[in-house]
Amino acid sequence: MKRQIPLMLVLVFGMFLIFQYFIPHETSEEVYEFLLDWITIIGIFAMALAIWSLFRVAVAKVRTRKENWGYSIFTLVGLFSMMIFGWTAPNGEGWGWYFVFVLSVLLSIGMLVQAMTVKSGRGLWAGLMLVFVIIAVLIGIFDNAWSFYFMSAEPLENPMFRSFFDFVLMPILATTFSLLAFFIASAAYRAFRARNLLATLLLVSALIVMLRFNPYLAPIFGDYMAKTSNWLMNVPNLAAQRAIVMGVGLGIVATALKVILGIERGYMGKG
Amino acid sequence: MKKTTFILMAIVSALFLLSWILKAGSLSGETDNYILQGFLVTFSAFLTLSVLSFLYADNPLYKFAEHLFVGVSAAFWMCMGFWTTIVQNLIPRLSDGLSKFFEQQPQPGDYNFFFFIPVILGIMLLMRLSPKGGWISRWPLAFIIGTTAGLNFVRYLRSDFIKQISNTFVPLLGTEWQGIGHFFSNLDLSASGQLVAIAANWVIFLGVFCGLIYFYFSKEHKGAFGAASKVGIWVLMLTFGASFGYTVMGRISLLVGRITFLFRDWLEIIS
Amino acid sequence: MVYKLTLTLLTFLLIAPVVSAQETVAASVEATVGDPPMIDSSLIPAPPSDIKAVDTDNDHGHSITVTWELSADDGSGMNNVLSYEVFRWVPFLMDELDTLRAELARVAAEIDSVGRLTSELKDERTVVRAAISDMADQMPEAHRMYPEGGEWRLLDKVVSGVATYENTGGKNREGSDYIPDFSDLYFRVEAVTIDSTIRAASGVAGPVQSFGQWFNTGRTAVFIAFMFFGIMTVFFVMKARRGSELYVRPLAGIEAVDEAIGRATEMGRPILYVLGLGTAADVATIASFTVLGRVAKQVAEYQTQLIVPTYDPIVMSVAQEVVKSSFSDAGRPEDYNEDIVYFVTQLQFAYVAAVNGTMLRELPATNIYMGKFFAESLLLAETGALAGSIQIAGTDEIAQIPFFIVACDFTLIGEELYAASAYLGREPILLGSLKAQDYAKAAVIVLATIGLIAAQFEWNWFIELFHVVD
Structure with a gap:
């Protein structure tokens, strides 16, 4: 069943x-x-x-x-701060006790984790956690500078939510993406060292296309480089793409059909 | 080891503070929140450099940025999913009462109680968390996989298979074939020349042919069949090389973008 | 009762001004028409003839295709036809429906300005909606009254030389372009000259009714391919089940998977399995699940450590299920824990940053990448290569295959990924479907060759066979 x-x-x-x-x-x-x-x-x-x-x-x-457990704390801090920012928003210009609230929520979660971790003296940590929970609840009730939102999307306009996006997510995202430039250089180096026919073919055609877009070297070869590179992109490229696409299409169609007919059940743990 | 770490940390913190002060100072004329803004820009630059430091080796700064990034981004997606999918899309379609409660604009169409089905399926999925009810979470997963398998089946059969077959239908002797005599009297290697166009058609056809042979699984690649398969993988490699070279040139520009941020927005060396 | 009464009253209130407006418009039209300009009858073009209106094929209804024979003076004769104007007979009830729609739009705008749905506005909206629905139900009846209670309306103009027009409307009764199904519609076309008063009208086409079809004949090619492929797959699977031996050529990338697990066990280091950025909706990910199942089973048998960081929540759930079943199939359910497959984040580069970190810290003996990959492919594969892991990749994303080829030890190119599940299992029924795939490839080559000849000799009927309506 x-x-x-x-x-x-x-x-x-x-x-x-x-x-x-x-x-x-x-x-x-x-x-x-x-x-x-x-x-x-x-x-x-x-x-x-x-x-x-x-x-x-x-x-x-x-x-x-x-090993490296300490860094996981930052994951939790990032996760919970962003979640708080995503469900709260300031009512006006000022912030009131908002940041104290955020801090006490984070601390109470920290104390909870600590209480679960330590072998002895759990009561102390649990007590501390309770204190921070009470502080957070009190601020939540009495501070009018900001409110919780669960029904309407004001938190998406919360300056903290946006700042975290602009100043934490974006720089890391963009930089990780830009690491590609270095990695591609090391990958190219790796390709240069490869000593078989297939790798050489790959390398030669890569070089031709790269040189064509190089503003300093392209003029030396004149028109031929551009023509060869265009030919590579338009003719063999089209043929190979078509062969791969047809093969992939068949693979997808076959796999989908096997899944539908119940022949392939690997996704349910039964291959 | 410990000592160097401490010294490094101290240097990094000092530089961070210095940058914060200087940045806040330079922003003080422009915005009221200059202390916060200064911090955010500095923090953003700090994260950028932390990620770049990965190029040297895995290090505490990278670990910090990475862990923070994971937490913040996961919470960011969760909040966005909650506000845009659940509150703005699902609730208004479920019932009037709920959309009133969530202060959402009701949808123009009729309410649809069928939308309670995905909610029920979603709750079944959450049953994974209970040790006994886990099996029921297979139902929504089966629903998703079945639906998308069916969807992909026809989609790829059409676009990757039938359309690609009909795309190979090109006259191998060119569209304006005027006989052998005409062909030889007009041997021209320019891109518009009949010879080049015809050669391209042949290369494409043979490329597709050999490429498909390469993907043949149930026949031994020997003799003529093996030769065709070999030509197939050569064509594939040429293509991969061209695509590699093309992407390399594109990625370099990403790095340029990130360096511009460091030198313009943070250090203000270039304008 | 009260509700019905309100409905009638409201309808009446809404209709009254429209009807009277209609009358004034009609009166004013009569006034201008009263003194017709002198028309030189020799300039009147020949009318379009043989007008036909049929339900548009292969659609969901709400659309009629009108065709006619060009006027004799279009492109020949006097050659003075500039365009054709297509008219449809529209009952006045349509205008009343429009008024109700305007009313609905007004209520919607009010809800917008209030910012929420008050109970008064809600009731108002319900009443208007019911009135619209009621009136739309009367449409077939109103059309049956032709030519009473309605008039000819201009639908559109088409330029001279064109002899077909598709009158396609919406299916939404509350939209202004609604065309009712199963109603008698009438069409007429006029040939118009440069002087728009000089024109010639065709006869009337109709009654014609629009309705939705149950089979799209424009997609027959796909249907045939579906039947062909389905029957072949079932045939070969049955054949394989009966026990006939099927040859499959060796694939280096797949044989490497087994060796890699053994190597990891010897080195006492984990195996990292990356399912890529695909969702459960991508078949590449589904294929990857099967490979993961095999890997997990062997890992459980050898008691090696497995790490599966995931990007998509649903993929995570399925992958947990897969690994869990594999562990119990291997007879070691107790070794399974929920943290083997874990969620990282749904942001592409955050995911990459975390997986890269894992590679450098856990130093896996083997990294396996199977599924959908995008720009992150190179970041992952290069980091893995620098960390000294054996790497096996497989993806159907053509743009990413070169990066995997450069940075990985083994790469499954495109279709090979889909073959991998059959290979790893070596189960005859899965291998049977590979045979079906190969036959389909042979069919492609044969069809493409015929197509080339057809294209050379312009046998368009053959090329048409592959035409598919989007």
């Missing part, structure tokens, strides 16, 4: 979506649009599972004092 029903669901919905493609009728279109929306909605519930996993792994590292 536990395996049969999921397989039935896969078969029914898979077949429906296949036949839907051939049915232009209104009803079929409506059901199709519905199903696509459903997937997005289920995805959000899955997000809760994901956050739980992230939290548990980080806490486990701290508790077991695994």
